[in-house]
Amino acid sequence: MFSIERIPDCEGSTIKLGVVEEGYTAPWPVMAEQSIRVLNLKFNSNDIILAGYAKSGTHWVWEILSMLLKGRAEPAQSTKEMLMFSFGTQEGFDEIPSPRIFNSHAHYSGMPYVLRPNVCKAKIVYLLRNPKDVCVSFYHHLRCAKDFDYHGSWNGFYSLFIQGKLPGGSWFDHIVGWQEAIESTTDSPILPVFYEDLKQNCTYQIKRMSEFLGFNYNNDFFEEIAEKCKLENMKANDQKLKKQYPIHTSEDGNNFIFRKGIVGDWKNWFTVSQNEEFDQITQKRLRGTNVKFQYSIDDKQNFQN
Numbered sequence: 001m002f003s004i005e006r007i008p009d010c011e012g013s014t015i016k017l018g019v020v021e022e023g024y025t026a027p028w029p030v031m032a033e034q035s036i037r038v039l040n041l042k043f044n045s046n047d048i049i050l051a052g053y054a055k056s057g058t059h060w061v062w063e064i065l066s067m068l069l070k071g072r073a074e075p076a077q078s079t080k081e082m083l084m085f086s087f088g089t090q091e092g093f094d095e096i097p098s099p100r101i102f103n104s105h106a107h108y109s110g111m112p113y114v115l116r117p118n119v120c121k122a123k124i125v126y127l128l129r130n131p132k133d134v135c136v137s138f139y140h141h142l143r144c145a146k147d148f149d150y151h152g153s154w155n156g157f158y159s160l161f162i163q164g165k166l167p168g169g170s171w172f173d174h175i176v177g178w179q180e181a182i183e184s185t186t187d188s189p190i191l192p193v194f195y196e197d198l199k200q201n202c203t204y205q206i207k208r209m210s211e212f213l214g215f216n217y218n219n220d221f222f223e224e225i226a227e228k229c230k231l232e233n234m235k236a237n238d239q240k241l242k243k244q245y246p247i248h249t250s251e252d253g254n255n256f257i258f259r260k261g262i263v264g265d266w267k268n269w270f271t272v273s274q275n276e277e278f279d280q281i282t283q284k285r286l287r288g289t290n291v292k293f294q295y296s297i298d299d300k301q302n303f304q305n
């Protein structure tokens, strides 16, 4: 069962969500029904999956993976949405030859059944970003993308985030579910990659992903990819693709995918009390997992995983 609902924030502004089941919402309102079909999608073991909660930098990493797969540091001629589980159909995906780079913002439990361990060994790159920057980035995204019909304030949005009443559901549940999957399987082909690490040493993270995927390239190529995938270069390429794929730009011309691209923008938005409350919630909700996040680029005490 699924339904399109208007969910109020703490100030009464509403957001339009596709509710799949209690506590789980689709990444896009009209995609609620598709989220159920996603579970039965089939693909091949040599396909690559990019998973991560929305606003974690998935467009950036998808572009990096595309270049690694092609063996050339050339920008993609289509957008990652073409290979997003929740945007396509089995028939449409079958027309694209493997290996393909599928991507999804779904919780682990919302991923296709074939990804369960020992069924399909497709390798998964799992992208994470500190939740305060995710929250701010998602706020801008949802106010720009008209399908969600959200016009609330920062305070209102903050209340939705901590309750997990958002497209794709709760960030906290997303992390817990994926961490359980990573930590419970010894031969799990899942590589965690952190946005903050990419910001600090993109070339090294590209090398890690390349080795994980079994490619054999040299450092010059990783540096070339890091350069081509800098925010300003990706933004410029997106401008070119905009006519064909207008989904990244709001009606007033703002690009809500390639925005600031920094670590620590949350400091411009969180109040002191929101920050304290958020830390407590994060600590409580992630208790039992080994995951740690960096909230600013020099935040070395949190730099572990």
Ligand code: A3P
Pocket (backbone or CB within 6 Å): 053, 054, 055, 056, 057, 058, 059, 060, 133, 136, 137, 138, 140, 229, 230, 231, 232, 234, 257, 258, 259, 260, 261, 262, 265
């Ligand atoms: P901000 O809104 O904080 O700027 P996603 O692709 O998962 O929707 O994530 C979008 C976020 O990743 C945005 O964050 C965007 O600016 C950032 N991003 C996209 N490409 C990037 C790049 N090449 N370098 C750094 N950040 C990037």
